[in-house]
Amino acid sequence: MQYQSQAVAKPYFIAALALFAAQILFGLVMGLQYVMGDFLFPHIPFNVARMVHTNALIVWLLMGFMGAAYYLVPEETETELFSPKLAIALFWIFLIAAGLTVVGYLTVPYATLAKMTGNDLLPTMGREFLEQPLITKAGIVVVALAFLFNITMTVLKGRKTAISTVLLLGLWGLAVMFLFSFYNPDNVVKDKFYWWWVVHLWVEGVWELILGAILAFVLIKITGVDREVIEKWLYVIITLTLVTGIIGTGHHYYWIGTPEYWQVWGSIFSALEPIPFFAMTLFAFNMVNRRRREHPNKAATLWALGTGVMSFLGAGVWGFLHTLAPVNFYTHGTQITAAHGHMAFYGAYVMVVLTIISYAMPLMRGRAANSNKSQVVEMWGFWLMTVSIVFITLFLTAAGILQVWLQRVSDNPMPFMVAQDQVSLFYWMREWTGVVFLVGLVVYLWSFFVKGEEKSA
């Protein structure tokens, strides 16, 4: 660690991993509710478990992005953070707000929570992924702005590299697009249209800039390849991302009351969306093959390569699978969507955050890399989680194909719940694979406590 203030990333990473564990536990609860419908009912109904599962995911990824920014920006700009104290204060505010929100979800009925938190003033709750109470949303904006102020001031006073510029663009885009979560008209078509400006333009837009910047940073560090080469790649990748991804939003506009021309625009541009991910895979492998030094942190290299491959498979291939309008007509809102969502989020965002944690955490703990023993355990965690998510995705895909057939295509289409019973075998297999994922996560977390011979930083 070259700069003292980089250390503020550590609490962010630790909290991110704790929330990751919570996310997986609630995922297992939901998975079980798919096959044992009355599990924990009526105390933790499915919708509550789902809110915790998805919101914990969003918050822990944001925590990871913030930690990544606090770690890499001082090194990129060659200057200390503008205000480490502000960074720590924001950490506690964010963590406590997130914690209280989850407690709210779990302890009072959602309608009561809405009443308690001022949803009548400006109704924003109860829309997928944007379920947070108004005060939490306002808190997110305040934390994001203060965080951006801190990071932007740091970049302004230091060296301006492509990586810090792209990261800043991504983070500013994230904050600006989130403002659309406050727009909630009674008109369902308009509501849905602008809702996607948060959801799609985050995960298939500005977040990918953040992803690219973090990956480029880690690749420079672990391969020793010239910055010039890596930055050029970074620009090419994010160009492809936004050129395809912005109009690619159209693939969400097929069936929500929007004009039919979106079927053409959305199909064409979203069919191109795998290209940036493919470029990212090539990029990661290319840089690692051209490496000029053997970095002692093999686990971080594995995570970086894994991000390339798994984001291409999950976001690219599984996205393409059902992105064309004539296909999407049958698969929209089925388990196919769930299958794609799981692998895409894991491959792109979970893995990139785990990449930076894997690289930075040992340095913040005073060593170049963890002991060989610890890395072996970490890599076991990598493989258990990664292989599990592949199988979770395959089982959900199977469930989805069967669901589409039984409920939408066959001569006597079955009602939703009857079709669900028919595919329960695949839900059981998904649940057991989810248990393996949890084991992988525990193994991964355990690697932080494995000692052994270490090289100093």
Place this chain on the structure above:
Amino acid sequence: MSGSFTTTTARNIFYGGTLFFLLVFLALTFQNEQIIPQRDQRAMLSNPQIAAGKKLWETNNCVGCHTLLGEGAYFAPELGNAVVRLGSKEAVKAFIKTRPAEGIPGRRSMPQFNFSDQDLDNIAAFLEYVSKINTAKWPPNIQG
């Protein structure tokens, strides 16, 4: 590749390309706003029951189990066409009203929300409004 294609070139292509496609997207959005009044049944919104129903839909987090026009959770049936599938607004109201508070042993069950009759009217009005939106013939059949 390294000769004339410099990092600066790549950066300029990024800014230029992003700006261009952002403008195309904004133009499409503008055109979208011109066309949707013919598809989104906005005239119905003068009925205050629909806004009230949408709020109940949101503050009870219905989207946490159901989908609406294919978006939401995949745990419970699609509701964009619920009024059509169940046959009437009355049938929708009756269904919601009769959910057992303790659930159904071993099965997925909708919670009992204890809605007032007025709430039920509002929810049914909201779902009827959604069912009339022109969704390009989606879902493929009545089962959603």
